[in-house]
Amino acid sequence: MERHVAGSGRRWSSAAMSTGLRVAIMTDETGWHTGRLKKAFRARDVDARCVDLAECRIDTTWAPHGLAIPGFGHAMPDAVFVRGIAGGTFEQVTLRLGILHALRECGVPVYNDARAIERSVDKSMTSFLLNLHGVPTPATWAGESTAFAQRVLMREVAANRRVVLKPLFGSQGKGLRRLGASRRDGSLAPLPSLRTSGQVAYLQRYVEGERPGFDWRVLVIGGRAVAAMRRVGGKGWIHNFAQGAQCEPAQLDPVLADTAVQASRALGLDYAGVDLIPSPHASIESGDTRPLVLEVNGVAAWRGLQSVTDLNIAAALVDDLLDRKLAAHVPVPLKTGDGLT
Ligand SMILES: Nc1ncnc2c1ncn2[C@@H]1O[C@H](COP(=O)(O)OP(=O)(O)O)[C@@H](O)[C@H]1O
Numbered sequence: 001m002e003r004h005v006a007g008s009g010r011r012w013s014s015a016a017m018s019t020g021l022r023v024a025i026m027t028d029e030t031g032w033h034t035g036r037l038k039k040a041f042r043a044r045d046v047d048a049r050c051v052d053l054a055e056c057r058i059d060t061t062w063a064p065h066g067l068a069i070p071g072f073g074h075a076m077p078d079a080v081f082v083r084g085i086a087g088g089t090f091e092q093v094t095l096r097l098g099i100l101h102a103l104r105e106c107g108v109p110v111y112n113d114a115r116a117i118e119r120s121v122d123k124s125m126t127s128f129l130l131n132l133h134g135v136p137t138p139a140t141w142a143g144e145s146t147a148f149a150q151r152v153l154m155r156e157v158a159a160n161r162r163v164v165l166k167p168l169f170g171s172q173g174k175g176l177r178r179l180g181a182s183r184r185d186g187s188l189a190p191l192p193s194l195r196t197s198g199q200v201a202y203l204q205r206y207v208e209g210e211r212p213g214f215d216w217r218v219l220v221i222g223g224r225a226v227a228a229m230r231r232v233g234g235k236g237w238i239h240n241f242a243q244g245a246q247c248e249p250a251q252l253d254p255v256l257a258d259t260a261v262q263a264s265r266a267l268g269l270d271y272a273g274v275d276l277i278p279s280p281h282a283s284i285e286s287g288d289t290r291p292l293v294l295e296v297n298g299v300a301a302w303r304g305l306q307s308v309t310d311l312n313i314a315a316a317l318v319d320d321l322l323d324r325k326l327a328a329h330v331p332v333p334l335k336t337g338d339g340l341t
């Protein structure tokens with residue numbers, strides 16, 4: 001006997017007035033983003049409700065699939081939108097990501113998929129994959145050895161360069177340290193103890209730029225770059241919106257758009273917020289004008305970007321989830337008697 005465990009078996013159809021589809025928005029906080037998403041889902045006649053990943057449970061006595069999602073009873077959502085994964089202990093985060101993996105194993109489309117989120121949350125894996133796929137990104141080193149990190153720093157300083165020490169799982173421009181000789185007085189910022197960064201050194205070559213500095217945030221949805229902004233100022237050289245940078249609309253020129261799309265593809269993300277910076281080596285003479293990708297966000301916020309674009313970002317995300325990801329989705333049949341009930 002076979003049965004479909006993903007969702008309720010209802011399929012979305014553009015002609016239908018009410019789709020009967022039920023979507024879980026995974027988030028630990030409700031606010032502006034979830035409000036926009038719920039409105040966009042409502043506009044598509046989809047019932048979307050916020051679910052805290054911390055309240056989901058793996059429960060092998062919970063028939064038929066052993067996964068309890070609050071608000072969905074014994075059924076599964078038809079799709080999941082991952083809006084936020086709260087920080088916590090290593091065990092808590094593992095369990096929360098495990099729930100997203102389990103949903104996929106049950107045949108539920110998860111947007112973004114947990115594997116892609118894991119790749120993007122781990123900055124070292126992001127750098128590795130960008131480099132592997134030929135996406136331009138600054139030289140980056142990650143390891144557990146203080147001696148190795150020290151050697152990298154010395155080598156870079158000897159070449160008159162600086163490096164940025166970043167938390168492996170950092171976000172919003174928090175905890176970044178720029179190391180190397182200060183431009184002002186030539187004093188050397190030494191390598192801090194790795195105790196402050198979880199005993200791991202993630203070092204990225206600092207990309208020198210003009211003053212006042214800026215970077216780009218490009219939003220890629222379903223393999224297409226849909227909006228871009230320049231983030232100007234902020235906290236010194238750190239241009240995050242959360243650090244007070246001013247958002248300005250930016251032209252999505254083909255090179256910027258292509259580079260962001262390649263970055264999103266390298267990580268296997270459905271949608272991504274890609275941070276880029278002008279490359280000091282870019283030139284028309286060299287034939288390479290591509291910017292450098294600094295990081296790729298798989299659970300990207302878009303409030304700053306929404307303030308400078310006419311595109312309804314929440315609606316674009318919802319449309320991509322429903323019209324591309326869910327439309328292409330084939331429910332996974334699970335057989336009873338295979339240990340899953
Ligand atoms: N290698 C670098 N060279 C120059 N500026 C950088 C570099 N890395 C980060 N920055 C600046 O710091 C910001 C935050 O870095 P990022 O890697 O995106 O971490 P977070 O996850 O905290 O946003 C970037 O948007 C950029 O403005």
Ligand SMILES: [Mg+2]
Nearest residue numbers: 172173275295
């Ligand atoms: Mg960033």
